[in-house]
Amino acid sequence: MADIITRAQRSALMAKVRGRGNATTEEALVAILRAEGWSGWRRQQAVRGRDAKGRPFRVRPDFVFRARRLVVFVDGCFWHGCPRHGTQPQGNAAFWRTKFQRNRERDRRDTCNLRRAGWTVVRLWEHALRVKARPALLSKLRRVFA
Ligand SMILES: [Zn+2]
Numbered sequence: 001m002a003d004i005i006t007r008a009q010r011s012a013l014m015a016k017v018r019g020r021g022n023a024t025t026e027e028a029l030v031a032i033l034r035a036e037g038w039s040g041w042r043r044q045q046a047v048r049g050r051d052a053k054g055r056p057f058r059v060r061p062d063f064v065f066r067a068r069r070l071v072v073f074v075d076g077c078f079w080h081g082c083p084r085h086g087t088q089p090q091g092n093a094a095f096w097r098t099k100f101q102r103n104r105e106r107d108r109r110d111t112c113n114l115r116r117a118g119w120t121v122v123r124l125w126e127h128a129l130r131v132k133a134r135p136a137l138l139s140k141l142r143r144v145f146a
Helices: 007-020 022-036 093-116 131-145
Strands: 041-043 047-050 056-059 063-065 070-075 120-125
Touching: 022 063, 022 070, 022 131, 047 093, 056 093, 070 093, 093 120, 120 131
Parallel strands: 070 120
Antiparallel strands: 041 063, 047 056, 063 070
16 A cells, blocks of 8 residues: 555644654653663664565664664554554544554564564553653663663
């Protein structure tokens, strides 16, 4: 299915992107990483490997810690269909259902491929980076980085 969207859909999208895009959540994670002294990461660097059938795959995680063989994804609640905050836009339900479903399938496939290739994969919901959720996030990350 081609990614053709109407003007109305595009403006709805852009509103979402501006409102709570990944940029600010990633910045929040950067601040946490710096504060905790977890260094050695690159942002959105390509990670390559082979899937279960030997086909090459290429993923661009939000954060790549090559020396630790660890990647972190920050999944936007809207785009990745968070069970708590993933809202479905009113118009064109089928379009959005397909779009979100494909995003989730890709997330699962990327996670699976990376784990098979020996990477530790951490997926964080955008909402986990909210200030109120920080203590829980920190204890999770401290276990990962310990
Ligand atoms: Zn959420």
